[in-house]
Amino acid sequence: MSEQNAPGSAMALPPGPIPTTPVPFESSLALGLLTDMLRIRRLEEKSAELYGAGKIRGFLHLYIGEEAVAAGVMRALKPEDAVVATYREHGHALLRGVTMRSIMAEMFGKQEGCSRGRGGSMHLFDAKTRFFGGNAIVAGGLPLSVGLALADRLQGIRRVTACFFGEGAVAEGAFHESMNLAALWQLPVLFCCENNLYAMGTALRCSESQTDLRAKAAGYCVPAQAVDGMDVVAVHQATLAAVEVVRTGQQPYFLEFQTYRFRAHSMFDPELYRDKAEVDRWKEHGPIHTYTARLKAQGMLTEEQFQALDAQIGDEVDKAVEYAENGSWEPVANLLRDVHTPAGGSTA
Amino acid sequence: MSRTSYREALREALREALQRDPHVFLMGEDVGKYGGTYAVSKGLLEEFGPERIRDTPLSELAFVGVGIGAALGGMRPIIEVMTVNFSLLALDQIVNTAAALRHMSGGQFSVPLVIRMTTGAGRQLAAQHSHSLEGWYAHIPGIKVLAPATLEDARGMLWPALLDPDPVILFEHGQLYNQEGELANDMVVDIHSARVRREGHDVSLIAYGGLLGKTLEAAERLTADGIDAEVIDLRVLRPLDDATLVASVGKTHRVVIVDEGWTSGSLAAEVMARLVEQAFYELDAPPARVCCAEVPIPYAKHLEDAALPQVTTIVAAARAVCGK
Numbered sequence: 221m222s223e224q225n226a227p228g229s230a231m232a233l234p235p236g237p238i239p240t241t242p243v244p245f246e247s248s249l250a251l252g253l254l255t256d257m258l259r260i261r262r263l264e265e266k267s268a269e270l271y272g273a274g275k276i277r278g279f280l281h282l283y284i285g286e287e288a289v290a291a292g293v294m295r296a297l298k299p300e301d302a303v304v305a306t307y308r309e310h311g312h313a314l315l316r317g318v319t320m321r322s323i324m325a326e327m328f329g330k331q332e333g334c335s336r337g338r339g340g341s342m343h344l345f346d347a348k349t350r351f352f353g354g355n356a357i358v359a360g361g362l363p364l365s366v367g368l369a370l371a372d373r374l375q376g377i378r379r380v381t382a383c384f385f386g387e388g389a390v391a392e393g394a395f396h397e398s399m400n401l402a403a404l405w406q407l408p409v410l411f412c413c414e415n416n417l418y419a420m421g422t423a424l425r426c427s428e429s430q431t432d433l434r435a436k437a438a439g440y441c442v443p444a445q446a447v448d449g450m451d452v453v454a455v456h457q458a459t460l461a462a463v464e465v466v467r468t469g470q471q472p473y474f475l476e477f478q479t480y481r482f483r484a485h486s487m488f489d490p491e492l493y494r495d496k497a498e499v500d501r502w503k504e505h506g507p508i509h510t511y512t513a514r515l516k517a518q519g520m521l522t523e524e525q526f527q528a529l530d531a532q533i534g535d536e537v538d539k540a541v542e543y544a545e546n547g548s549w550e551p552v553a554n555l556l557r558d559v560h561t562p563a564g565g566s567t568a
Numbered sequence: 569m570s571r572t573s574y575r576e577a578l579r580e581a582l583r584e585a586l587q588r589d590p591h592v593f594l595m596g597e598d599v600g601k602y603g604g605t606y607a608v609s610k611g612l613l614e615e616f617g618p619e620r621i622r623d624t625p626l627s628e629l630a631f632v633g634v635g636i637g638a639a640l641g642g643m644r645p646i647i648e649v650m651t652v653n654f655s656l657l658a659l660d661q662i663v664n665t666a667a668a669l670r671h672m673s674g675g676q677f678s679v680p681l682v683i684r685m686t687t688g689a690g691r692q693l694a695a696q697h698s699h700s701l702e703g704w705y706a707h708i709p710g711i712k713v714l715a716p717a718t719l720e721d722a723r724g725m726l727w728p729a730l731l732d733p734d735p736v737i738l739f740e741h742g743q744l745y746n747q748e749g750e751l752a753n754d755m756v757v758d759i760h761s762a763r764v765r766r767e768g769h770d771v772s773l774i775a776y777g778g779l780l781g782k783t784l785e786a787a788e789r790l791t792a793d794g795i796d797a798e799v800i801d802l803r804v805l806r807p808l809d810d811a812t813l814v815a816s817v818g819k820t821h822r823v824v825i826v827d828e829g830w831t832s833g834s835l836a837a838e839v840m841a842r843l844v845e846q847a848f849y850e851l852d853a854p855p856a857r858v859c860c861a862e863v864p865i866p867y868a869k870h871l872e873d874a875a876l877p878q879v880t881t882i883v884a885a886a887r888a889v890c891g892k
Contacts, residue, residue: 302641336674345673352640353673357664363630364665367637367645374593374619374643394660397630404625558675559709561733 231498232417232425234505235478239451242518243511249295250520253452255529256291257508260284260311262533263320266541267310267327267341271487275544276327278340279356281308285482288507289414290315292455293382296463300350302381304365307342307356308414312384317349320536321543330547337550338558358419359385359392362411366398369407373470380466382410387476388419390436391427399440402472410459410466411437411474414449416481421493437474449477450505453514482506569752574716575745577723578608578684582646585730586616589644592730595622595631596648596684605650606686606745632658632683636666636735639681644730649685652701652739666735667710678733682726688741688778688828689876695864698872700828702739702777703835706806711735713805714759717780719749721803724757732759739805741778741828760804762812768798771886772816774839775826776802779877783826786882795890805835813839814847821852822889826877831859853889858882 243250264284270276283290286308294315297303305312313323318334326333327341335345335354343354352368355361365383372379389395390413402409413433417424424431437444443465447458455477462473480502484491515521572580585592594609600623603610613621624631628649635645649655655662666679689698706713714729714736716722722740729736736759765780766787775783780801787797800816802808817823823843827836836857843855861875 334674335672335676338674339672343672345676347673347676352637352677353669355665357660360633360660360665363633363661364637364640366630367634367639368641369637370634371638371641371643374638375591375641394629394633397625397627398633400625401627401630401634558671561670561678 231495231501232423234450234480234502235446235448238505238510239448239453240514240517243453243514243520245453247520250515253291253295253456254508254511254515254521255533256294256315257287257452257511258530258533259320259536260287260290260314261508262530262537263314263323263540264310266537268483268487270541276341277329278342279307279486280327280341281486282481282483283308283311285502285506286414286416286449286479287311288452288455288511289412289449289477289479292452293412293459295456296459297380297382301379302350302352302365302368303384304352304361304368304381305354305384306361306386307354308386309344309354309384310341313344313346313351313354316346316351318344318346318351321540324540324544325547328544328547329549330544331550332543332547359389359394361385362389362394362398365409366402366407369402369409370405373405373407378408378467378470380408380410380463382412384412384414386419387413387415387417387424387433390433391419399437399442399472403440403442406471408466408470409472410462411442411472413474413476414479415476416479418481418485418493420485421489423493433476434474442472442474444474444476446476446478449479450502450507450510452507452511569750571748572719572751573745574719574722574747575606575608577719577751578726578740579610579612581723581726582609582612583615585646585726586612586620589730591642591644592646593620593622593643594646594648595624595635597624597626597650599623599648604648606742608745609648628654628657629661633661633665635681635683636661636679639679640677645681646730647681647683649683651697652685652687653696653699655685662705662711662735663708667708670734671710679735680730680733681735682729682738683735684738684740686742687739688743689865689872690743690778692867692869692872694867698865700860702805703827703829703833705737706835706838711737711806712759713737713739715739715777715803715805717741717744717777717801717803719747719751720755721757723751724755725759728757728759739777743778747781760809762803762809763801764798764812764816765801766797766799768796768820770796770820771822771824771890772798772800772820773824773826773882773886774800774802774813776805777828779826779828782877782879783882786879786886789879789883790886793887793892795886795892797886808839808842810842810846813843817843817847818850821850823851823855824858824882824885824889825855826858826882828860828877830862831857832862834859853891856885856889858885
């Protein structure tokens with residue numbers, strides 16, 4: 221990453237100026253990206269509230285602040301592509317096409333949830349949209365993504381596998397081994413590193429001798445690019461270009477999205493490791509309000525339209541909560557179901 | 569019938585699987601150009617090409633995980649891990665992902681993956697190439713664990729393992745590769761039952777994998793003491809075939825369990841616990857175990873021999889439970 225995160229720096233700063241340039245997309249895409257980010261934001265704000273109310277338990281890792289990454293990437297993928305994500309994946313699942321209500325039901329632990337209540341917040345899965353989790357071992361999803369891409373190669377299918385992971389994953393052996401294999405075998409994996417600067421509470425500059433993550437990809441001969449992950453326009457444009465390389469070139473590509481988590485790591489995190497001033501500085505770059513301001517400035521969005529959109533999303537969130545509340549608990553008699561595939565059961 | 573070896577039987581099983589299903593491929597360290605660390609896959613690269621006989625770097629964690637991903641993507645991968653000791657580098661992917669994925673995803677994603685690995689001691693390879701950790705894997709819900717001890721199972725277990733929709737681990741004991749014998753050409757085996765390898769009435773000797781041979785030899789020696797031993801080959805370490813074990817003990821009323829794993833927390837302990845739970849009133853003597861001494865396997869031959877179950881120690885344990 222850029223020099224502000226080099227060892228010794230006091231505060232981690234956003235990668236560039238607050239973006240103010242016109243949004244270069246046609247209206248439906250431009251507003252679609254806003255809708256995407258806002259849906260994640262409102263879903264997660266409600267999730268945090270419901271966590272406080274005891275409706276959602278376990279670990280809950282919020283993506284608030286990082287929405288531009290999932291929004292910009294997902295719209296660059298095709299339905300036949302595959303997505304592998306981490307335990308901070310509500311947004312990725314939602315934008316991949318998993319319904320908000322089945323995500324909420326999953327967090328409630330109800331059998332109407334997308335993983336039948338077996339996974340919870342960290343293990344959202346959906347076969348229909350080729351969403352392969354919800355992997356809560358840091359870097360554990362990287363080998364899976366390389367394997368999915370290998371399966372495509374061996375079957376002569378030209379698809380892209382997008383793999384999301386945080387910058388904390390680059391400290392794991394699985395990251396390095398997977399990058400090497402993807403490059404060695406030239407497999408179509410889009411590595412999407414969400415660099416939010418902190419692995420739980422450990423800053424990148426305190427954990428990596430090389431803080432420029434592109435250099436790690438370069439070490440495996442994987443082309444790499446750093447992107448302002450607070451700017452959905454930059455994210456989408458960079459990903460479109462990268463996906464094109466991956467799809468047509470059938471090779472890996474590494475994107476580092478420089479972003480920031482506005483909330484604590486999980487609901488148990490007292491945030492002792494970073495200054496409020498630093499958080500505030502990044503919030504000035506908040507992906508939703510800066511993008512909204514740009515749309516308004518160029519006449520693509522009015523405040524009334526924004527309010528109407530927000531109300532519509534609020535309604536979707538309310539309905540999701542209602543669906544989860546009305547959901548049912550899986551009978552305990554089914555406890556052992558799906559430890560193994562039942563006879564005649566198929567692989568999704 | 570034809571003359572073959574355990575190694576050749578495994579190779580023939582691989583060849584058959586590769587011929588029958590284009591989704592099957594073999595991946596691991598030195599499976600291709602080198603011909604397999606134990607020469608199991610020798611010649612397959614020439615026959616099936618580098619896409620399907622895929623050499624990997626020394627990246628156990630990644631290539632096992634890649635196998636899981638490829639299984640999710642529609643393939644039927646066979647992953648070769650050089651030894652069970654090295655498989656610890658891939659334990660995260662096996663336990664946290666392969667074994668858990670179907671349940672964790674609410675039944676959406678099965679992982680039809682086969683992992684083969686060498687296990688066991690006896691070749692003076694010391695503490696990092698000799699351990700028998702299959703009991704650990706047998707602890708994990710979501711995977712099946714097989715231990716082919718015969719030519720028949722070496723030849724026959726792979727195909728049903730590949731047909732299984734969930735992860736299956738096959739443990740090949742390092743001392744079995746050169747074992748030779750006659751094998752029927754059209755044999756079929758299952759991957760769910762234990763098998764009586766020698767009928768007897770006085771004591772049940774329960775073994776698996778590399779120790780089946782020593783246990784059968786011990787049974788022969790016991791005839792000199794007037795002890796007619798039954799020998800059970802577990803074959804499947806998870807899930808255990810309780811019914812066959814209980815039936816045998818119901819007949820002999822005495823049992824010795826032979827296991828190359830360490831005594832504490834061993835598979836032998838699990839077998840013993842199940843027999844005590846399910847056949848306690850059938851037992852005429854406390855059950856006994858012959859396991860590995862609680863020590864990292866040493867290099868020196870005499871020390872390694874002393875650490876491992878031997879024919880003499882199995883015979884001694886059987887005599888003791890029979891009161892002779």
